[in-house]
Amino acid sequence: MYRSRPKDKLDDHVLRFLSSMQHDQAILYYDILGSEAHSIMLHEMGHLTSGELEKILSALEDAKKNPNRIETEGYEDIHEALEAFVIKKEGMNAGGKMHTARSRNDQVVLDIRMKIRDDINDVCAALASLIEGVVQKAKESKQAAMPMYTHLQQAQIGTFSHFLLSYAYALMRDMERLYLVYQRVNQSPLGACAIGGSSLSIDRKRTAILLGFDSIVRNSIDATSSRDAFLEYAATLAIMTSTLGRIAEDFIIWSTTEFGYIELADRYSSTSSAMPQKKNPDPLELIRAKAAIVTSDLVSMLGIVKALPSGYSRDLQDVKPPLLGASATTLDAIRVIDGAVRTLKVNKERMRQAASTSYAIALDIAEQLVMKKKMPFRAAHKIVGALVDVAASKDNLPLAKLQVSDIVSVLKAQKVNVKPDELMKIIKEMTPEKSLEARKSTGSPNLKEQEEMIKSLSQGVSNYKIGIQRRTRMVQGSFDNLGRAVMKYLQS
Numbered sequence: 360m361y362r363s364r365p366k367d368k369l370d371d372h373v374l375r376f377l378s379s380m381q382h383d384q385a386i387l388y389y390d391i392l393g394s395e396a397h398s399i400m401l402h403e404m405g406h407l408t409s410g411e412l413e414k415i416l417s418a419l420e421d422a423k424k425n426p427n428r429i430e431t432e433g434y435e436d437i438h439e440a441l442e443a444f445v446i447k448k449e450g451m452n453a454g455g456k457m458h459t460a461r462s463r464n465d466q467v468v469l470d471i472r473m474k475i476r477d478d479i480n481d482v483c484a485a486l487a488s489l490i491e492g493v494v495q496k497a498k499e500s501k502q503a504a505m506p507m508y509t510h511l512q513q514a515q516i517g518t519f520s521h522f523l524l525s526y527a528y529a530l531m532r533d534m535e536r537l538y539l540v541y542q543r544v545n546q547s548p549l550g551a552c553a554i555g556g557s558s559l560s561i562d563r564k565r566t567a568i569l570l571g572f573d574s575i576v577r578n579s580i581d582a583t584s585s586r587d588a589f590l591e592y593a594a595t596l597a598i599m600t601s602t603l604g605r606i607a608e609d610f611i612i613w614s615t616t617e618f619g620y621i622e623l624a625d626r627y628s629s630t631s632s633a634m635p636q637k638k639n640p641d642p643l644e645l646i647r648a649k650a651a652i653v654t655s656d657l658v659s660m661l662g663i664v665k666a667l668p669s670g671y672s673r674d675l676q677d678v679k680p681p682l683l684g685a686s687a688t689t690l691d692a693i694r695v696i697d698g699a700v701r702t703l704k705v706n707k708e709r710m711r712q713a714a715s716t717s718y719a720i721a722l723d724i725a726e727q728l729v730m731k732k733k734m735p736f737r738a739a740h741k742i743v744g745a746l747v748d749v750a751a752s753k754d755n756l757p758l759a760k761l762q763v764s765d766i767v768s769v770l771k772a773q774k775v776n777v778k779p780d781e782l783m784k785i786i787k788e789m790t791p792e793k794s795l796e797a798r799k800s801t802g803s804p805n806l807k808e809q810e811e812m813i814k815s816l817s818q819g820v821s822n823y824k825i826g827i828q829r830r831t832r833m834v835q836g837s838f839d840n841l842g843r844a845v846m847k848y849l850q851s
């Protein structure tokens with residue numbers, strides 16, 4: 360339909376190569392709304408008669424209700440197919456005017472902005488639910504003592520809730536980033552036309568308002584050439600899915616027989632075709648993989664836009680699949696992990712057993728020596744390290760099971776003036792519970808701190824929920840208003 364200069368029609372293979380039709384299905388709805396708003400504005404500015412507008416709107420409403428009536432064969436993209444549909448249905452005299460003062464270059468980026476605006480609201484809402492689920496689980500496991508790990512080696516005593524709250528904080532930062540990107544996405548490029556605007560009088564602010572945008576992307580080159588807001592969005596998703604990957608990885612490790620700290624619900628587990636005993640964490644493993652996929656979507660997008668000349672180039676079409684893919688993949692991953700967290704079983708006894716037989720109390724013991732004996736930390740570190748060395752050589756005996764004679768020889772070797780009985784008492788008293796109680800610093804896993812963190816995270820997430828709902832209502836409200844304006848023209 361667009362071929363005014365070329366005499367020959369496109370080679371079939373080239374047409375297939377050029378076509379973005381497959382991925383355009385996701386933006387068709389927005390293309391219709393954008394076309395309605397644009398046509399109303401054209402009428403208001405005197406470029407379409409009421410009769411012409413009515414015809415165009417009636418075809419667009421038909422397309423909205425029956426999208427499968429739009430012929431897609433033989434067209435380069437959905438923009439061409441939709442315009443052809445309108446022209447075929449209402450004739451060239453009316454339909455042929457729809458594309459006045461517009462180009463596919465401002466049109467496609469308008470559609471994607473509207474789509475991503477909705478996606479951000481959906482991802483934010485899913486993320487809010489996930490954070491709520493994680494915090495709820497934390498409330499139920501505030502006192503579930505377990506080892507914490509560095510280098511995957513037992514490090515200090517913590518609680519399961521402390522891990523969960525650490526995820527919630529990271530997810531809250533993902534939320535903050537995502538919430539901010541919205542403002543940069545929610546600006547209308549429509550009316551920038553091909554690259555340099557139009558000599559016809561158009562009202563860009565009017566179409567922006569009709570479509571629920573906060574403002575317009577002012578510069579027409581910027582409006583048609585820039586994809587940075589989408590890159591920022593995809594980068595945010597890549598960071599977010601890497602957070603999800605970390606959560607998934609922790610859960611995978613802790614659900615092994617060797618750890619046995621948690622058990623995934625049957626509904627979130629897969630099995631083996633061969634080994635009947637298997638209960639595998641496949642959904643979580645896929646979340647790990649999705650983090651890589653979303654990252655690669657971002658890298659594809661960056662690679663495509665890096666150093667493109669200003670002004671639309673067809674390369675930009677290929678930004679769409681990874682962008683839409685990153686959205687869909689992230690949304691899926693959030694929903695799966697949300698369900699997995701809410702339904703997982705916490706095996707508190709197993710966690711406590713691991714904590715109580717662990718050398719993860721070593722630092723607490725050293726700190727007791729610092730506090731009670733005013734010992735330099737370095738000296739305390741040496742004593743406790745030597746005690747652990749002795750205990751470990753006795754088949755990993757817990758420190759509390761050391762003999763007084765072991766303690767005496769360690770103290771003698773380290774040349775410190777501490778009574779063996781006193782040290783024995785410190786060691787024996789250092790249960791996982793005592794360790795948690797003694798950990799006083801802000802943000803540590805003691806009960807009071809857990810409760811404070813739960814409170815502040817719950818408050819934070821409910822504030823975001825209000826903002827997300829307000830944004831969603833604003834978009835929906837502007838679409839409802841647009842729908843009413845369309846109906847008014849169609850009924851007059």
Ligand code: ARG
Nearest residue numbers: 379436463464467671675676
């Ligand atoms: N299908 C194209 C895309 O997705 C639409 C814009 C085409 N513009 C052009 N000047 N060829 O980006």
